[in-house]
Amino acid sequence: MKHTHYIRQSRLFCMYRNYVLGIQKYLTGRDVLEVGPNKGVLFEKYYPETKSYTLLEPNRAFEKDYVQLKRKYSNLQYEIGGFETFTEDKSFDTIVMMAVISHIRMDSQKIFEKIDRLLKKGGHLIVETNNTKRNLGVFPLLEKNYRKIESKASYNGPMKWLKIDDRSVFIYKKA
Numbered sequence: 437m438k439h440t441h442y443i444r445q446s447r448l449f450c451m452y453r454n455y456v457l458g459i460q461k462y463l464t465g466r467d468v469l470e471v472g473p474n475k476g477v478l479f480e481k482y483y484p485e486t487k488s489y490t491l492l493e494p495n496r497a498f499e500k501d502y503v504q505l506k507r508k509y510s511n512l513q514y515e516i517g518g519f520e521t522f523t524e525d526k527s528f529d530t531i532v533m534m535a536v537i538s539h540i541r542m543d544s545q546k547i548f549e550k551i552d553r554l555l556k557k558g559g560h561l562i563v564e565t566n567n568t569k570r571n572l573g574v575f576p577l578l579e580k581n582y583r584k585i586e587s588k589a590s591y592n593g594p595m596k597w598l599k600i601d602d603r604s605v606f607i608y609k610k611a
Contacts, residue, residue: 457588457605459532460485462560466529469554471519472536475501479532483509490528494518494539519550527556535603537574538566544573552581552610560585561608575606582608 464485473479473491475498483489483505491502491514502514515522519540531554540547551574555561561582565572578584586607 459562462530468530469528470532476505483512492522527554529556530560531555532562534564535566538568538570544571547574548577555610557610559610564605565603578608582610585609
């Protein structure tokens, strides 16, 4: 649907998603990597509560948004580039991947291996499924290697009524 992009980026929608998802406990006081954050506003309210927050986005068009966000939040970093070429040496307490799995140009095994390398032991992965079938093979690998601690629908209430799409959010913990 054409309106999906505009609704997903609105401030009201972001506030609603934050309320529904309840992921604050996985972000507060942690080093966070968000892959494919678009404009970077979905979890903006949590930036001040994190130790560090890194945005990884392949679309250079959003860089102007990140420059503004970085002025507001000193703990925010961003990198323009894809997950495939991301070469960060540090690892993260939490990795957030909201509806980006199908956009990654790697096979499922390589996606999992990269997530596993970037995620600290005891860390959390928050991942949202996509509407496509591409790269969904990563989920059985996550199920096999991590403990699923939460599973919920991405959209409830009014957002489900708007039929934006039908996705699920899974939260895993790396042992």
